[in-house]
Amino acid sequence: MKLINESVWKFDSVKYGAYMALFLSCIHLVLQEVYNANVLPEPYQTIVSLGLMFLAVLIGRKKAQPNLQQPLGFATITAGHSNTDPGAVNGKVKEADLVVNFRNAVTHYLREAGLQVKTDGTGTKNDPLSAAVKLIQGSSVAVEFHMNAAASKQANGVETIALPKDKKLAQDLSKAVADALGSRLRGDNGWIDQSKSARGRLAYVNAGGLIVELGFISNEDELARFNARYWLAAKAAAKILIDYENCN
Ligand SMILES: [Zn+2]
Incomplete structure (x- = not known):
């Protein structure tokens, strides 16, 4: 028998049953x-x-106890950079704009599945990192989207930077995105250990979040595939997060 880790006296069914037993x-x-x-x-x-x-227990069980409801978990989904910081740029294409679209698409699928989601803005709004980091606390999972950039136009692939405890989720997210976009995985099957990241210690990851680099904005082919299929990649990433939320 497994015991629940809470006092049974907060349940009205227990209380009413006990009162009736005492009364009788x-x-x-x-x-x-x-x-x-x-x-x-x-x-x-x-x-x-x-x-x-039995009637007393039944009434206690059936009566709503709103203060007993557990607060629902929520997912934090944010876009890298902000309305004032474009991130990496390729001609007229800005990283911040691409990842805002991706954030909105993932959020759409998560909410459609009934999940609570906090974002760093809606529509084209993209709050800065400081605001995004604040959203992480209390969330059951937090993911931010970025695009990579490199001097070499050939650099390509998808990677997710995370703490070791989130290695599996990071690999799953990278694979879902890479499969949808027809890209390859970077790092350890798509996972980059925060401590081994060339970017050093990232505030978002330190706060418990995962950073998904969706591809290289500097690679024309990868950029074209991203633009053509990002909705599919967002749907695949959302599915990973929905499964993760339902198993935790
Ligand atoms: Zn970025």
Whole structure:
């Protein structure tokens, strides 16, 4: 038998059952000892007592106790950079714009699945990192999207930077995105250990979040595939997060 890690007295079913048992015991004692009488002959007295107790438990169980509801977990989904910091740029294409679209698409699929989601903005709004980091606290999972950039136009692939505890989720997210975009995985099957990241210690990852680099904005082919298929990649990433939330 597995025990629940909370006091049972907060449940009205337990309380009402106990009160009814106490109440009936008192009635019974008073009638017996003071009046030396039974209201009902046995076995009807026992049957009625048990029936009343069951009714008390039933009412306690059925009655809503709003303050007992556990606060629902939420996912934090944010876009890298901000409305004033474009991030990496390729001609007129800005990293911040691409990842805002991706954030919105992932958020759409998560909410469609009934998940609570906090974002660093809606529509084209993209709050800075400091605001995004603040959203992480209390969330069951936090993911931020970026695009990589390199001097070499050939550099390509998808990677997720995370703490070692989130290695599996990081690999799953990278694979989902890479498969949808037709890209390859970087790092350890898509996972980059925060401590081994060339970017050093990232505030977002330190706060418990994961950073998904969706591809290289500097690679024309990868950029074209991203633009053509990012909705599919967002849907695949959302599915990973939905499964993760439902298993935790
Ligand atoms: Zn970035």
